[in-house]
Amino acid sequence: MKPAIVLLPGLNRDRDMIAAIETITGKKPLTLWQTETEIPADVGLVIVPGGFSFGDYLRCGAIGARMPVMRAVAEAAARGVRVLGVCNGFQLLIEAGLLPGALMRNASLNFVCRSVRLQIVNADTAFTRNYRPGQIIDCPVAHHDGNYFADAETLARLEGDDRIVFRYAEGTNPNGSTADIAGIVNARGNVLGMMPHPENLVEPAHGGTDGRALFESALDLVEA
Ligand SMILES: NC(=O)CC[C@H](N)C(=O)O
Secondary structure (H helix, E strand, O other), X not given: OEEEEEEOOOEOOHHHHHHHHHHHHOOOOEEEEOOOXXXXXXXXXXXXXXXXXXXXXXXXXXXXXXXXXXXXXXXHHHOOOEEEEEOHHHHHHHHOOOOOOXXXXXXXXXXXXXXXXXXXXXXXXXXXXXXXXXXEEEEEXXXXXXXXXXXXXXXXXXXXXXXXXXXXXXXXXXXXXXXXXXXXXXXXXXXXXXXXXXXXXXXXXXXXXXXXXXXXXXXXXXXX
């Protein structure tokens, strides 16, 4: 499964993501600049990384979501290609209309940068099948707009269709997200958005490897 990483001005976690993929696969991933209009046919996983695309002006992800590469990401998702959005990447996928809801200012109104505990609510997705259902993992967060909101009907649909993939566990909700939601998938199950940063926990030097199974799942590296 060949991965590619989207690059937009102002993103800064692209380098962490490239390093994580290189650590896990031994190969540098393809990168796709914002002007690209097509995702190459052999790419099976597109990653939209975190950071501050276009300085978070207007709303986090609102400007980046209108760039040509994001239209290409939407077309690839419609073909069934897997798409992973982390932090600003999650914000971009919501702004691009690939995932429902909104990411509002953290309830504390502060930028939050710390480790949280995440519960794997759905271990039956392409991104989480190398975790155990209910497993609690460590994962860092670093954002000011991570407060997930969705209207009651959308929330009921997300819950009913098992589309809530991660929840903040054990009172570690860092941003006031509704129902402790930290990550969701689309109806088809091939687009995942999450606020925490699994790419920052993939080798012992990071202080843990709890994020690794997500990439191994999404890249079909280890069969669950
Ligand atoms: N680390 C990130 O991707 C941050 C996302 C966004 N800029 C925010 O602060 O909410």
